[in-house]
Amino acid sequence: MRSFSEIEDIARDRHGAALEDRIGNGPASPAELAKVPEDRWLAQFTKSVFQAGFNWKVIEAKWDGFEEAFRGFDVDACAFMAEDWFEDLTTDTRIVRNPIKIRTVQANAQMIADMREKGGAGVVIGGWPSEDFVGLLAHLKAHGSHLGAASGQYALRFLRRDGFILSRDVVARLVAEGVVDKAPTSKKAMAAVQAAFNAWRDQSGASLVRISRVLALSV
Structure with a gap:
């Protein structure tokens, strides 16, 4: 599984200076x-x-x-x-x-x-x-x-609650990183998704919202 900074670099290569605008606002406290x-x-x-x-x-x-x-x-x-x-x-x-x-x-x-x-x-x-x-x-x-x-x-x-959206692009990145092998629906698969997001969060200090958006924009 790539580090969050590596995935962020992929997203930045795809979107350049527009990346931050496409990520948008962070969550509410x-x-x-x-x-x-x-x-x-x-x-x-x-x-x-x-x-x-x-x-x-x-x-x-x-x-x-x-x-x-x-x-x-x-x-x-x-x-x-x-x-x-x-x-x-x-x-x-x-x-x-x-x-x-x-x-x-x-x-x-x-x-x-x-x-x-x-x-x-x-x-x-x-x-x-x-x-x-x-x-x-x-x-x-x-x-x-x-x-x-x-x-x-x-x-x-x-509602600006911190979290992720398992969109098609986010799932594609999760599959590419070996987190899951298809769209997660089981309790085990969802636990694996949470563990991956937690690891990226610990590495970067980023919100789940930001991580989710970066994953989507890296595809």
Whole structure:
């Protein structure tokens, strides 16, 4: 497995002076994430779930309608969604009327409400150790709805939580470095991915976000 500096050199050879702009901003701090209101966590989880397998631009164009239809993503209201409200949502033209995905809003609101016992979503998610990012992903998958695979990873990235996205290019680099032999899905493979990111993080002091972006840009 190459060192992070070697992979960064590959990315720099490919993109030159534009590399830093393409890497973009780093993650927010745990203190900053702790201040994110719980309705914004639910909103982003919902957006990522609805964008999965769909045209992202369509969801963006309708987003104001989503905010209205789901009552500003008030966590208590969504967690205790009445059946008549659910039925109304399935015919509400302000949103994408996918009943399965509409149901995820209630389940994910319940997960966020449960996090209040430990200080709230911002504290729990923001304070989760970066060296166990796969543990956070597993938690969202187990306790939320449709937040496994890419949806949870993208939601956390948009919320500026430190972490990686296992995009096609990132996986290609991980395969090239012998970390995995295909897109990781098993617990063993995800542990190997985390170990590799931790090693690169220890070598460089870089965030998981930066490492993830550099890996993607090295392909």
